[in-house]
Amino acid sequence: MSVASVFALCAAAAVGLGLYGLLVSPQPLRKILAFNLLGSGVFVLFGVVARRGAAAGFASDPIPQALVITGIVVAFSATALAVALLLRLLQVSGSATLAAHSSARANRDLAGT
């Protein structure tokens, strides 16, 4: 098995774990962490692509690395924004949850008052 295949499998595992975390964990902070894990998996995938030297037959391709750096900056800003929103939510409401507000329930409440 080549080095690229090993890293590709690692990337797939990280993406899978991140996706699982985003799906099942109810706490927003864990969702944010899961998103970061998912993102790391994608960045490793870009690394694999660079290693295989997809473009123009170079031994290793520099463009995916440029893309990954941009991707990391984007993921970092996304995490910062999400954590800032989460902290503010915790300050304002005392609890941090993403539980859906049911419109049917809200309508029933309005009708009841």
Next chain:
Amino acid sequence: MPDPAPALDAVTAGAFLLVLAIVIPVAGVLAAFAAGGRWVERIALSTLPFGLAIAVAIAIALWRTDAPIVYLLGGWAPPLGVALRADGLSALMMAITAVVICGVGVFARADFRIPAGATEARAPFAFWILLLAIWAALNMVFVAGDLFTLYVALELLTFAAVPLVSLDGRAETLQAALRYLIFALLGSAFYLVGSALLYGAYGTLDIVLLSHQLRAQPATLVAAALMTVGLLAKTALFPLHLWLPPAHAGAPAACSAVLSALVVKGSFFIVVRLWFGVMPGLPGGAAAQLLAALGAAAIVLGSIVALRQERLKLLVAYSTLAQIGYLFLMFPLAFDPATARLASGGALAGGILQAISHATAKAAMFMSAGLIYAALGHDRISEVAGVARALPLSVLAFALGGVALIGPPASGAYLAKNLLLQAAGDSGQWWWAVVIQAGGMFTAGYWLLVLVHTLARGDASAALRARVSRLQEAAALALALCSLSLGLFPWDAYLAIPAGAAASNPLTLKALSSVLWPIMGGAVLATLLGRSGLPSARVRVEDFLVAVIGPVRRGALVLSGTIERVDDALRQWPVAAISLLVIAILLGAAMQAAQSLD
């Protein structure tokens, strides 16, 4: 054997306009940020005319040359460099974005005033900067020439749109913003995986180069499915709409107008670029039918839940959900079975026109709903009786915005609907013609429900809590009128419109019936499904009809209540996330099936 790489495009005349379209709003953001709270509104407002002028200049330049405008960053040609390209679609979307942003800017002045005595305030500071940031991101989406630039533009758009949701800082708006952000991040991760796979397979992400090299191999199909579904999550297509209703519930009116009119169109535009620009031969008929089926479900569910809303703002938000579904009906209509490719013909023109006329009309509707809320202190539909007398211009703007969505002759929606119906007729897909007509009836249904309540007798003028600025009403009215007259614009220079679709006498019986049928159907739907029914139906005629209508209406209410509970269930986080995965798998399977048929 794929085509050999095309002659690489060189910088064309007028290319600097594309750079200016991105740089000017960004310069506005930076200047406003540096100058601080007291100056931010002035800087933002003085940026608006420049941005509008650039959008108009790009539209005129394209009209003259008829070929896309291309700019190569640093003079490097793809695949090594990055290109910006503007074709007819980009020019139209940029122009309509500029118009809506200017309308919102005029509208928002009164809402985001710095309180007397204070030198600066948080909400106005954030709003003006974010408005310019959204503009820059959208222009970047429209002119980006490669898939990674599109990714960056899409993320900028999301990061600028999310804080708009929580501008007033209450707990439920923060929660809505966080839900929106995390779900959008899930979508963009899918998009990024897709672009990594495409780069790995082809060594370029440039749209033109990719479209020449793309072959149907497993990596490409997986990438296409993942990217599409990621974009659908950001567009809030049913059943991936969990973030949209709560985001609109607490956002200020100007922010809702921007979110609904423009932000969801950004990711929709990338879907169009991907399917029509990058891989027209790849998706096949089944995947296109799947997208349109989701759109049809969005129309039915969004409209029925809209009819059951207590609050005007949420009714308009659910109407957005339904109208987003309308945008996806064009995909199977554009599919040409003879060549197994998506054709950029009348159906695509109809879809883009629908997006444009929805942008202006929905911005007007959110603005007027916001004005009614500001004046009454609430927006409960059952208690707005008499508001038409107290705020005639606001209600007029709402009414005209709704009419523009239904599509009377000369409106953009009329032309769009004709193009889509014509494409449905030509390709023999009558079922989508039925959905298009039913969609018009549903639209008329919730529009009538609101209108009848506002026109009912009542003493809302006594209950007015605040005066409404004339300028705000004028901004909403101007956008509604813009949507109503879009059908008169010469679209042929930008879109491939088949001959005969645009030229129709607006006074023929057929043209008139295109408005009357939806309104009559809408009246029936609103009577049957509306939460509070139509108040004007409480005349004596009802005594005769009540025995007939009563049981039917009870049955219809049970049905619509069930649909509302389905919507609640779909908006739970795990359900929405699993739907995302299921749609990705279905899309991939549909594309694979289409390829193995060939």
